[in-house]
Amino acid sequence: MPFLKKPWSLADGFIFGGGLILLGFLLQAIFGPVNWDLIASPVNLILLLALLVLVTVVYVMREKAGFFGWLGSPEAAVPAISCALFLTIIMGLTAQIPERGWLGNMVTFWPFVICFVWLTVSVGLSAFGGIRRVVHSWKAIPYTLIHLGFFVTLVCATLGSADKRDLEMTLHEGETLSTASTEDGTSYETGLSVRLEDFTMEVYPSGMPKRFASDVLVRNKSGKEISAVIEVNKPLKVDGWKMYQYGYDEEAGTESQVSILEIVKDPWLPMVYVGIFMMLAGAFLMLVTGFKREEVK
């Protein structure tokens, strides 16, 4: 295909981006908004594998066709970032309320998703390039860490989102529950039995909440009992679940005898953390070594 062979430039990139956005509109018209639930495990594992194969193939072919070489270059980064930036600005200017159609639900809007996929592929290719150069020169380390970290974070955060369980449990003092409800109200068995011993709430003289905490007794799957206090910024970890102090009966205020806990399981979180810490390390090294030592030759 000749269009793949020819050398690609910045201007071609913007045309390519425009094409991707059009393609996104087409997919939106045919399939409706992106249904992220469909990629729950094992589909996301297959997608991960497919993405890695795609990035590897494009990387290996980079010298065979102009387009493939271009995808991982700064010439492609500029239009890819511009498109992602453009759609994110639209998201920032419109209230994200799903009932208001695609403008109110950008994370399921095909053009938005496709542009971020393009950005991800571009970042992945840059990371591959960085890894290759690290072998020859330590100066490529900050660049590689930032790009690889961003790639890992983007991929794992997106693919992992469908496997995340985010539940709410509303407990009265003295009550014991093992089920919690999802956002759409369906009941879900957590495998934990949680008893609210006591809910405490303190306020400032102005009436603003100062501290609220739940004294709970949790029995895990193997029957072990854990007594703990859960408060804001101090979650409790049991059997891969994390329990957060979320809310209370706001009408009763300090007299509240109801506590709302948020119970979360996010199996991809450790990988997202790996990505975040790589980016932090990379940004730190970039700060120490300075910009462009390595990139511009």
Place this chain on the structure above:
Amino acid sequence: MSWDVFIWFAAAAVILWTVGAACAWAGKRSSAIINYSLGIAVFFAFILAMWITLERPPLRTMGETRLWYSFFLSVAGLIVYSRWKYKWILSFSAVMSLVFIIVNLLKPEIHSKNLMPALQSPWFAPHVIVYMFSYGMLGAATIMALYILIFRKENTTEEDMATTDNLVTTGLSFLTFGMLFGALWAQVAWGTYWAWDPKETWAAITWLAYLLYLHFRVARPKDRQTAMWILLLAFVCLQICWWGINYLPSAHATSIHVY
């Protein structure tokens, strides 16, 4: 210590900054640096005293974050001056700091001791201080962009560009720290590291805009004008993220970050 005495500290700092800036124009480098540093020290003394009186870091209200902005902007100006010797930079960063001081004097906000539970976290201080340092650096980069676009359109030097690139790199590194510290904190507070809350969305926009600048500089190193325009656009995004969001109807509807 209270906001009532702020005007005296601010006046002392501004006088020292003015003397420092004047010395810079006169070519007296060491007196410029000494006076300017003293001004920064006086200003920081007020921040420290507020910290002690409030029994928490003064980082919560808009007025409090403006304090840090004035502080870091003058720090950024001093760093640029001592490394790259631009005569005008101290005057400019002093004027910028002064603007934020005047805003604080004219529009004092409620500065209470109260800190709601979500903000009572060890992540709070690093998250905001790192962001304000970044904003200071990127503010200085914006000054460079205006200087280049207005006064150096025809004869931009490599050094001008290197200064701007260094300011952006430093600012963007800190912006990355701030954003990711925020994500790690949100994970501890709510079990969600990223929720596309309007403040987060605008933080991502700002981050992408500065990334665009750096990648454009690599892709088109000779097109300096466009690069400077990207920098100005990025700064607009930064302002929306910082305070403009409070006036965006889209954010008001859904954000937990509006304060």
